[in-house]
Amino acid sequence: MQVHSLYYAPAMGWSAAFPPVDGPRTLVLVFGASDFAERDEPLRELRAAFPTSIVTGCSSSGEIQGDRVQDGSLAVAVAVFEGSGLRLAGARVGVAEDSCAAGASLGAQLVAEDLRGVLVFSDGLSVNGSELVRGIVGAVGERVPVTGGLAGDGDRFQRTWVLTADGPVSGHVAAVGLYGPRVRFGHGSRGxxxxxxxxxxxxxxxxxxxxxxxxxxxxALYKEYLGDRAAGLPATALLFPLAIHPDEAGAEPIVRTVLGVDEAAQSMTFAGDLPTGWRAQLMKANFDRLIEGAAAAADLARRGERDDLVTLAVAVSCVGRRLVLAERAEEEVEAALEGLPPQTAQVGFYSYGEISPHVDGSCRLHNQTMTLTTIQED
Amino acid sequence: MEGELDSLHPLLARQLRRTDAAVDRPPDLAGWQELLRRVSRSYRAAEDDRYTLERAMEVSSGELHDLNRALLAERDKLHAVVSDGLCLIDSEGVVQSVNREAARLLGVRAAAMVGSRLLGRVRVEVETSGSSRSANPAIEAMLAAGEAWTEERAVLVHASGFRIPVSLALNPVQVGQTVVGSMVALRDRSQQRDAERRLLHANEELQRARDHAWSANEAKSRFLATMSHEIRTPMHGVLGTLALLLESSLDSQQFELAATASRSAERLLAILNDVLDFSKIEAGKLSLEELEFELRPEVEASVALYSESKQVGVDLCCFVADDVPDFVVGDSLRLRQVLTNLVGNAVKFTSQGQIVVRVERVPAAGRVRFSVEDSGAGMSETVQQSIFEAFTQADGSTTRRYGGTGLGLAICRDLTALMGGELRVHSQEGVGTTFWFDLELAAGAQNAASFDSLEGLRVLVVDDIAVNRQILDDYLRAWNCTVVGAAGATEAEAALARSVFDVALIDFMMPEVNGVELARRIRADARSKSMALVMLSSANTDREAARRVGITTLLSKPISQRALHDALRTVTGLAGTVERVTPQSADVRFTGRVLLVEDNQVNQRVAAAILQKLGLEVDIAADGADGVMQSARVDYDLILMDCHMPNLDGFEATRRIRSRESHSGGRVPVVAMTASAMVEDRRRCLEAGMDDHLPKPATKAAIAEVIGRWLRREDGGE
Known part of the structure; x- marks a missing residue:
């Protein structure tokens, strides 16, 4: 497997020429600012360069390229597999209620004996992430790791897209299946x-x-806590993610992040379910622990990977972390990269929700985490 | 500053790298400006973070503070409601919190206790037989080990030497898996002792109260038994005397009066029984008889009972519809009790108009409806709602004006319900009251002696009361008579002018021209001279005046169907003379020698007279002991034994007789005479060795019947 990284910035254009590696075993991942939906010339150029490759990706709240975090750019990784298979699946999600069905549809399109892992990139606003994951896992089975994230839109929460054959589309979910015994699929996630x-x-x-x-x-509770920063809602609600757990002893908490607020209904929309009767507790950032978390996620992801192989790392970190870390966001990206094998090309995005298996192995939607997926080919 | 530059803040170091600069290499202008942008953003972010954290800390502190206060309040509330002393100590034995009771037991203020070592303040001793020793070292060890411990006989010894006996419990307090301290629970045993003493005292009080209640209850039972005996005894005398009077030769009016007196006495006795029964009804212990009886006489007797006591000017009528079965199966005594009660009430509250008792079939339901309608004072809605409750009367003044126990309607309601009906009332103030109930009464197997047809008899009914005319009309038409009604003298004379009648039934009490005057006028008229006259009389009828105008036959109101029938047959010559009712039992005679054991002299006389009339030889014993003695001397054919007698009662006397017989041989029949018809009494009689049972007051017929079971009849019949 070989991996090429490149990026696009409006002021300077593409950082390098497109490598001539188009083919069905080529995976092109691209993450970019949501306004590329309008000025989609670079995306068309990219797709034109890889007509037979699997090209997918989504809008972001910050692009991750190597050890850098950028805004308003496109971050691209081109991975060329030697003997592994790739398949792209797509599904529409009109309303959040469709999420589970969309996941089931994606899973059904991808399921196979030799399926080794699934990367999912989903619309970030109209999807109930936990239901989407439930649908996919229901179709492909518990043993297949599913990772990825929900598309972002800076701190605006207005429009997200997923790249399809027809260009950037809202209300879409794309999933890539990786097949064959040579695929090594690692993952790690930490808050x-x-x-x-x-x-x-x-x-x-x-x-x-x-x-x-x-x-x-x-x-009202959030506004009380935010004080002056309530003016920045809904983005500033990311400063206080909610940890929820069933009302029973020893239950593992899940973190939920805010996607939107409705002043009229006095309600808040989160990236996943909030079951009535569960317990909830506010969380706050701890800078050092955020950065340590990213390093720990890398540790988890490289477990079982070989240090001598070329590695494609897909970093999906939460927009909430970016908001808190601000200028220090790159520290977590650096920490992650430092923890990964030497020949790693890291690409990724700040998201509205991360998807990866939980510590107990079951796939979940996460919030406020740094989630890393590492892909190698023997 | 050299050192500082060697280890720049990682953020600034990165910012320099991103702007292509280093500590020893300034950036170009664009890089410089980028660096400034980045540094400024960092400051702003740091400021925002600081604000966020401070704010979060402030708000959450507030929230936690409130929560803490709520928790403390909750704890205080708990401590307050827990009567035991509670003292929370940490694993070092230092007091964390104490409630008021614990502070009291430890002899210090709660505030002074917190933060000090519990065992430094107080010595704990354990009461063993004789000696007490300090348990402090042992407790220290257990606290350190986080062990649980309870000691029922501990003593807290204050520094002053003051001792309080307590029971003490140590319970380790865990947070997760770690023992963080112990909860010490203290219960004051001296208080416990007080409480025990109070409990003991209260128990004694209860015992006394219970004994008192028992004896009060027993007194009540004794009173009721005595009352029943004391009232029944003279009542038996009255009844027996009346029975003898009825045996003598009386004319029809005398007979009827004596019979009414006898019936009234029986009713009185029945009422007495009912009062006694009320407690049984209340206790749900009353059971009903299921016997066949003749309905008409029962109803008519219940109404006739009040013919004397009703007020002048009130007409008391009774009508039993033709299609009501003659004999029905049920409890005649209870039915009569309800009816007499209802009629009695109506009589009490009605000063003019009429009281009509009706018995009719309710065709749809297949039931028989009994109704008592009066034109009396009536009741308001409110009163109607409460009249069925025991001890309630229409208003407080009722008792004063009319007397009565207030039990009547409650008994009626209960009895009616027992019989399967529901006693209901409709009333309007100033208009009158109707009580009614429907019963499902199965028709009996027997039929009453049928009435001879009076076909073709032409009868003129003169009565100003329409209901009365209607009732008579119904009865007479059932016998195929031709009936013409007249509301007064004028109408009667007009009818007589038009038609010829065989009989005229004339009510005595009519406005304007009364019955006697009308009879005189009729007798004076040649056309109706041969017509028979029957006067419908009330208590106030001037019988002498009636006789003077040639009326020999008077029918007492309310008119019984049978009496009406018989009177018509007599006056029209269809029967011989006026029949005198004499019990058939008068003709039965027995042979034998009987011992009557009875303490009451009147009863002795009455019973002896009846027994002699039955042809028996009678000896009298004045009490149980006398009876035992006499029965040892003479071989009696039968002993009649009163149950309740002074000195030796009937039960014991019988037991002694039976005991003697077990040696001497033989067995004389002993028949108990007892006032109460209760099952328990019968059982008691049989247990004492008696053979039969004769309820008091014993009529001649009843005595003849019982004797007939044990002795030969004179004519050889059994």
Whole structure:
């Protein structure tokens, strides 16, 4: 396997010429600012250069290229496999309720004996990520790792896209299946947020829309905590992700991140479900732990990988982390890269939700994490 | 500063790298400006972060503070409601919190206790037989090991030497897997002792109260038994005397009066029984008889009972519809009890108009409806709702004006319900009241002696009360008579002018021209001279005046169907003379010698007279002991034994007789005479060795029947 990295910035154009490696065993991943949906010339150029390759990707809240974090750019990785198979699947998600069905459809398109892993890039606003993952896993089985993320839109939460054969499209989910015994598919995911404040009861929620905690409007609670920074909602709500867990001893918490707020309904929309009757607790950033988290994710992902092979690393980190880390966001990308095998090409994006197997092996939607996927070919 | 430059903040180091600069190599202008942008963003971000963290800390501190206060309040509440002393100590034995009771037991203020070592303040001793020793070292060891411990007989010894006996429990407190301290629970045993003493005292009080209640209850039972005995005894005298009077030669009016007196006495006795039964009804212990009885006489007797007591000017009528079965199966005594009660009420509250008792079939339901309608004072809705409750009367003044126990309607309601009906009331103030109930009464196997047809008899009915005319009309038409009704003298004379009648039934009490005056006028008229006259009389009828105008036959109101029939047959010559009712039992005679054991002299006389009339030789014993003695001397054919007697009662006397017989041989029949018809009493009689049972007051017929079971009849019949 060989990997080529390149990027595009409006001021300077493509960083390098497209490598002449088009073919069915070539995977082209591209992540970029959401406004490339309008000025889609570079995306067309890219697709034109790889007509028979698998080309996919999505909009982002920050592009990751190597150890750098950029805005308003396109980050691209071109991986050329020698003896492994690739397949691209797509599904539409009109409303969040369709998420599970869309996942099931994707899974059905990809499922096979030798399927070694699935990369998923989904619309970031109209999808219930946890339901999407449930659908895919239901179709491909628990033993196939599923990783990826929900597309981002900076800190705007207005429009996201997934790249398809017809160009950037909203309400779409793309999934790439990697096949064959030579594929090595690693993954790791870490948060690095601290729980704080009292534990609260989710007293009113529908799907991924939260209305009340402890019988009081959840939005009011967030505004209280944000103070002046409430003006920056919904983005600033990312400063306080919500850890939720079932109301039973020893239950593993899941982190949920805010996608939007509805002033009229006093509700907040999260990237995944908030079951009524679960417990919820606010979280806050701890800078050092965020960076350590990224390193730990790399540790997990390289486990089982060979250091002597070329590695494609797909980094999906949460927009919430970017918001907190700000200028220090690159530190986590550096930390991740440092933890990966030497010949690693890292590409990725800041997302509205990360997908990867949980510590217990079950695939989940994560929020507020750095999620790394490493792909090698023997 | 050299050192500082050697180890730049990693962020600044990266910012330099990104702008293509280093500590020893400044960037170009574009790089410089980029660097400034990045540094400024960092400052701003740091500021935002600081704000966010401070804000979060402030808000969450507030929240936690509130939560903490709520928790403390909750804990205080818990501590307050827990009567035991609670003291939380950490693993070092230092007090974390104490509740008020614990502070009291430890003899210090709660605030002073917190933060100090528990065992430094107080010595714990364990009471063993004789000596007490300090348990402090042992407790220290257990606290350190996080062990649980309970000691029921501990003593807290204060620094002052003051001792409080307590029970003490140590319970390790865990957070997760770690023991962080112990909860010490203290219960004051001196208080416990107080409580025990109080409990003991309360128990004694309860015992006394219970004993008192028992004896009160027993007194009540004794009172009821005595009352029943004391009232029944003279009542038996009255009844027996009346029975003898009825045996003597009486004319029809005397007979009817004596019979009414006898019936009234029986009713009184029945009412007495009912009062006694009320407790049984209340206790749900009353069971009903299922016997065949003749319905008409029962109903008519219940109504006739009040012919004397009703107020002048009130007409008391009774109508039993023709299609109601003659004999029905049920409890006649209870039915009569309900009816007499209802009629009695109506009589009490009606000062003019009429009281009509009707018994009719309810065709649809196949039931028989009993109704008692009066034109009395009536009741308001409110009163109607409460009248069926025991001890309730229409208003407080009722008792004063009319007397009564207030039990009547409650008994009626309960009895009706027991019989399968529901007693209901409809009333309107100033208009009147109707009580009614429907019963499912199975028709009996027997039929009453049928009425002879009076076909063709032409009868003129003169009564100002329409209901009365209607009732008579119904009865007479059932016997195929031709009936013409007249509401008064004028109408009667007009009818007589038009037609010829065989009989005229004339009500005595009519406005304007009364019955006697009308009879006089009729007798004076040649056309109707041969017509028979029957006067419908009330208590206030001037019988002498009636006789003077040639009326020999008077029918007491309310008119019984049978009496009406018989009177018509007599006056029209269809029967011989006026029949005198004499019990058939008068003709039965027995042979034998009987011992009557009875303490009451009146009862002795009555019973002896009846027994002699039955042809028996009678000896009298004045009490149980006398009876035992006499029965040892003479071989009696039968002993009649009163149950309740002073000195030796009937039960014991019988037991002694039986005991003697077990040696001497033989067995004389002993028949108990007892006032109560309760099952328990019968059982008691049999247990004492008696053979039969004769309820008091014993009528001649009843005595003849029982004797007939044990002795030969004179004519040789059994």
């Amino acid at each position: 690095g947020w601290d729980l704080f404040g009292p534990e609260r009861l989710i007293t009113r929620a529908e799907g991924n829309v939260l209305y009340e905690l402890d019988g009081k409007p959840a939005l």
